[in-house]
Amino acid sequence: MRKILYILHRYPQMSETYMETEIRALRGRFEIEILTTGKPDLSYEWHHPYTALAGTGEIIQAAMRARPDVIHGHYTQMIPLIAQAARRAGVPFTLRTHSFDVFGPAQEKLPAYREEVNGEHCAGILGFPPTLELFARAGWDMRKIVSCFPIIEYDWFYDRSPNGDAIMNVGACIPKKKMDDFVQLGRSMPDKTFNLYALGYYKGRIEKLNAEMGNPVRVIPPVQPRAMPAEYKKHQWLVYTGNTGLPTVGWPLAVAEAQASGVGVCMCRVRPDLEEYLGGAGHLFDTIEEAASIIRNPVPDEMREAGFAQAAKSDIHAHVDRLVDLWRRAYSRDTGSGGAARSPGSG
Numbered sequence: 001m002r003k004i005l006y007i008l009h010r011y012p013q014m015s016e017t018y019m020e021t022e023i024r025a026l027r028g029r030f031e032i033e034i035l036t037t038g039k040p041d042l043s044y045e046w047h048h049p050y051t052a053l054a055g056t057g058e059i060i061q062a063a064m065r066a067r068p069d070v071i072h073g074h075y076t077q078m079i080p081l082i083a084q085a086a087r088r089a090g091v092p093f094t095l096r097t098h099s100f101d102v103f104g105p106a107q108e109k110l111p112a113y114r115e116e117v118n119g120e121h122c123a124g125i126l127g128f129p130p131t132l133e134l135f136a137r138a139g140w141d142m143r144k145i146v147s148c149f150p151i152i153e154y155d156w157f158y159d160r161s162p163n164g165d166a167i168m169n170v171g172a173c174i175p176k177k178k179m180d181d182f183v184q185l186g187r188s189m190p191d192k193t194f195n196l197y198a199l200g201y202y203k204g205r206i207e208k209l210n211a212e213m214g215n216p217v218r219v220i221p222p223v224q225p226r227a228m229p230a231e232y233k234k235h236q237w238l239v240y241t242g243n244t245g246l247p248t249v250g251w252p253l254a255v256a257e258a259q260a261s262g263v264g265v266c267m268c269r270v271r272p273d274l275e276e277y278l279g280g281a282g283h284l285f286d287t288i289e290e291a292a293s294i295i296r297n298p299v300p301d302e303m304r305e306a307g308f309a310q311a312a313k314s315d316i317h318a319h320v321d322r323l324v325d326l327w328r329r330a331y332s333r334d335t336g337s338g339g340a341a342r343s344p345g346s347g
Contacts, residue, residue, distance in 0.1 A: 002331065003031040005068035005089075007059060007082050009075060011036040012047035015172035015199040017225045018253060019074055021151050022096070023048050025320045033066050035059055037081075041200040045224055056081060063089045070094060070123065070327045076101040076113060083116035092123035092330035094323065096148075099250020100176065102131045103271070106248065110138035117141060123330035126323060128251050130273035146322050149277075150251045154315035157229050157260035158308065164234040167295055168263070169241060170197035170254045178243040178268070179206050185239060185288045186216035192295075195220055197231065232261035237295040242268035251277045256314035259307030264299030266291050279313070281306035 004026065008019060011034060023032060027048075034050035037059065053059050063071060063085035071093040073082045079095060086093035100106060117125060118141045126148045127135060136142050167189075169182045179198055183206065186194035194217040198206055203219070210217050223231055232238075238258040242249040247270045255277065258265050265282030267274060268291075274284060281303055285291040312318065 001029075001031050002069045002327070003033065003067070004327070005063060005066045005071045005085075006032065006034040007063070007071060007073045007078065007085060008034060008036045008050075009078060010038045010040045011050055012043050013040040014042045014044045014222060014225070016074075017044065018098075018151050020044070020047060020225070021153055021316050022320070022323075024153070025151075025316045026324075029324070033068065035062055035066075042222060046226070056084070060085050060088050069331045072096075072323075072327075074098065076106065076110065079113045079116050083119065083121060086121040092121055092327075094122075094124050094326050094330070095126070096323070097125060097127040097131060099128070100248040102127065102134055103250060104246060104248040107134050107138070110134060110140070114139045117144065124323075124326035129276060130271070146326065148319060148322055149314045150253050150256060151316040151320075152253050152256045152260070152311070152314045154256075154260055154312055154317070156226070157232065157257045157311070159229065159233060159261055160308070161233070161262070163232075163236055163262050163299075166193040166195055166235045167237050167239055168195045168197065168232070168235040168258075169239050170228075171199065171240070171252060173198040173201045173203040173206055175202070176243050176246045176248045178241045180209060181241040181268075181288050182239060183210050183213055183217050185241075185291060187213050188288070188292055189296075190216065194218065195231075195235070197223060197228075228257070229261060232258055232263050235263050236299060237264045237266055239291055239295060240265065240267040242270040244268065244270055247271050253314075255282070256311040260311035262299075262304055262307070264295075264303060265307065266294050279306065279310035281310040 034048055036050050036052050068091055071082055071086045074096050076097050082093050124144045124146055126146045129147050135145050171177050182196055196217045197220045207219050249270045255265050259281055267284055269284040269286050283294050
């Protein structure tokens with residue numbers, strides 16, 4: 001069985017469950033070892049075993065001892081460390097990019113990673129469709145880039161049964177999500193129940209604002225990922241707020257999870273590419289007043305139906321082989337950089 005070494009930052013962070021989703025989909029097909037740097041702000045209970053290491057030297061030495069077939073990671077800012085570990089271990093590496101690490105100010109740093117991405121040890125990079133233009137502009141070798149939707153456990157969330165009538169928002173409580181707007185929206189609609197699933201970071205500030213406004217929103221304590229499908233079903237609409245002045249909100253997992261759960265999606269128009277992600281199965285809004293006018297009404301049946309199909313595009317099991325195929329090609333070719341990279345086989 002081929003061995004994949006993950007080098008991650010802040011694993012297992014509850015607001016970053018896509019890493020665990022990916023690992024679950026690969027378990028049983030590969031031997032997986034995880035090295036992580038940094039401490040999670042809020043951990044989820046179930047996770048793969050991991051080793052936390054602080055310094056670059058420790059990571060490099062651990063990667064060499066692990067003797068993997070491939071090193072894999074997440075986030076563009078991890079490329080220098082992962083590329084160095086791959087060179088020292090004599091194996092290829094791959095990486096899945098996200099949003100904050102590509103959009104906004106982060107795109108200015110992309111050219112700095114060109115040498116590692118275009119180098120012989122990089123076997124491929126996965127990115128959301130709208131990021132491809134940014135990678136090309138940064139001079140990345142586009143033959144190595146794979147377009148990919150976000151990843152969710154679609155089977156966990158897919159549920160056509162009736163939904164409740166509450167309004168929800170969910171995600172890491174950080175400035176780019178602008179959850180203040182959700183509190184203000186709740187205050188403007190006292191006849192509706194608003195639930196905010198705010199995870200860590202600046203949650204205390206939002207709770208203070210909510211109290212100052214008379215608690216129009218219920219701030220829900222952290223919910224473990226496996227319990228979230230039942231939470232979605234309590235709601236009619238997801239209102240996903242965002243900061244247009246800090247347009248690094250990407251293609252949030254909550255959107256696909258809500259669509260698969262039969263929840264209507266109403267999202268801040270942070271960037272034009274979000275139209276593609278919603279796929280006609282949701283609304284974009286520019287002001288909270290516009291959002292209020294949308295969520296006063298039931299979710300149209302045709303939009304709800306379209307949501308089930310659109311969310312399926314993010315099913316990890318439907319496209320995990322886009323990543324696996326990169327690995328197969330990488331360790332099957334003769335790179336001359338080590339036995340693990342030279343020996344043919346499949347995952």
